[in-house]
Amino acid sequence: MNEQKSVCPQCHQQVVFVQSAFISTCPACGASFSRADGRVVKDDSGAADTMMSIARAILWVVVAAVAIVGVAAAVIFVGCAMSLGRF
Ligand SMILES: [Zn+2]
Numbered sequence: 001m002n003e004q005k006s007v008c009p010q011c012h013q014q015v016v017f018v019q020s021a022f023i024s025t026c027p028a029c030g031a032s033f034s035r036a037d038g039r040v041v042k043d044d045s046g047a048a049d050t051m052m053s054i055a056r057a058i059l060w061v062v063v064a065a066v067a068i069v070g071v072a073a074a075v076i077f078v079g080c081a082m083s084l085g086r087f
Contacts, residue, residue: 009033 005014010031017024017033024033 005016007013008015008017008026008028008031010026011029013026013028015026015028018027019035022035024035025031026033
């Protein structure tokens with residue numbers, strides 16, 4: 001009914017793009033395009049970027065946890081040292 005046929009920049013066929021949130025996918029050749037600017041979305045680099053941001057997020061969580069444990073250990077150590085120093 002309301003199908004918008006357009007020419008795929010990759011395979012140059014008249015296709016009805018499969019629409020998702022921000023990406024149009026060509027049903028003929030499987031190429032994905034960003035709907036905002038029409039550039040080809042490279043699936044491999046996109047997955048790598050996602051993996052990198054997930055790894056970076058995990059790294060930050062680990063760093064934060066180590067920092068919190070380190071500060072807690074330092075507070076306990078200083079507390080013990082001060083109480084030992086007094087008595
Ligand atoms: Zn195509």
